[in-house]
Amino acid sequence: MPVQTSIQLFTVREALEADLEGTLAELAARGFTAAEPYDFVHRAEPLAAALKANGIAAPTGHAFLASTSFVNPDGTTTTRAVPAPEAVFDAAETLGMTTVIEPYTDPALWQSREHIADIARQLNAAAELGAARGIRVGYHNHAHELEATFDGKTGLELLAELLDERVVLEVDLYWAARAGVDSPALLRVLGDRVIAVHVKDGTLEAEAIAAYPPADQVPAGRGVVPLAEALAAANALEVAIVEFDHFNGDLFDAVEQSRVFLDETLSEKAVA
Numbered sequence: 001m002p003v004q005t006s007i008q009l010f011t012v013r014e015a016l017e018a019d020l021e022g023t024l025a026e027l028a029a030r031g032f033t034a035a036e037p038y039d040f041v042h043r044a045e046p047l048a049a050a051l052k053a054n055g056i057a058a059p060t061g062h063a064f065l066a067s068t069s070f071v072n073p074d075g076t077t078t079t080r081a082v083p084a085p086e087a088v089f090d091a092a093e094t095l096g097m098t099t100v101i102e103p104y105t106d107p108a109l110w111q112s113r114e115h116i117a118d119i120a121r122q123l124n125a126a127a128e129l130g131a132a133r134g135i136r137v138g139y140h141n142h143a144h145e146l147e148a149t150f151d152g153k154t155g156l157e158l159l160a161e162l163l164d165e166r167v168v169l170e171v172d173l174y175w176a177a178r179a180g181v182d183s184p185a186l187l188r189v190l191g192d193r194v195i196a197v198h199v200k201d202g203t204l205e206a207e208a209i210a211a212y213p214p215a216d217q218v219p220a221g222r223g224v225v226p227l228a229e230a231l232a233a234a235n236a237l238e239v240a241i242v243e244f245d246h247f248n249g250d251l252f253d254a255v256e257q258s259r260v261f262l263d264e265t266l267s268e269k270a271v272a
Helices: 009-018 020-029 041-053 085-095 107-111 113-131 155-162 173-178 183-193 227-233 251-271
Strands: 004-007 060-062 069-071 077-081 099-102 136-140 168-172 194-199 239-242
Touching: 004 009, 004 251, 009 020, 009 251, 020 041, 020 251, 041 085, 085 099, 085 113, 099 113, 099 168, 099 194, 107 113, 113 136, 113 155, 136 194, 155 183, 168 173, 168 183, 173 183, 173 194, 173 227, 183 194, 183 227, 194 227, 227 251, 239 251
Parallel strands: 004 239, 060 099, 099 136, 136 168, 168 194, 194 239
Antiparallel strands: 069 077
């Protein structure tokens, strides 16, 4: 089955909040037929309608399932409660979503085996609920899960060992590179669990990555992240998702360039 090219809607968050339908129309015009929504529970119906109107599917989405409160993208925690798993799955059904992915957990939790085991327990419990509705649960990494090591294994590898076989992984290739990890090797170790990847590139220049959001990100294929090699190593890949945390230039041009790179790379992978 061909790998589906998608875009994480967090990439265009400012445009999306200002003009939902216009932003999705622009993404469709740039060649996207799939998207990965974030924070979708409170706006599932209007988002579903706008996606359908523009011929965009939402096979995956990000929602908190292993955190009791929202965690900001910069890693800071909040006291704002997250929707219950049942509400997340209700919204996922409205959007036609088949995989809901935990987007971020508190970096402090990755300093002990016990806390990682608790994350696995929550994901496994959510997977049980999701399975009854035909929806998978997954986990998406940043750098901290890979910077933490236990007896020579990264925290993400430890998590994978503790997960129910129904829980899948979405590996962020940029954050793997930020953590100094060989992402093709990591994908081979994680194997069939990896059904999705975030495809984003960067220069990894020290000064640029010291900022938040990162200031080094560039269209896919223009930086130093080994994207093509990682895609080749992902043998169970279903969805490859373009994402930027931040970009200083024309964002829509950048996502289109990334989509073209991704489509061409996946085409070569299919032929190989």
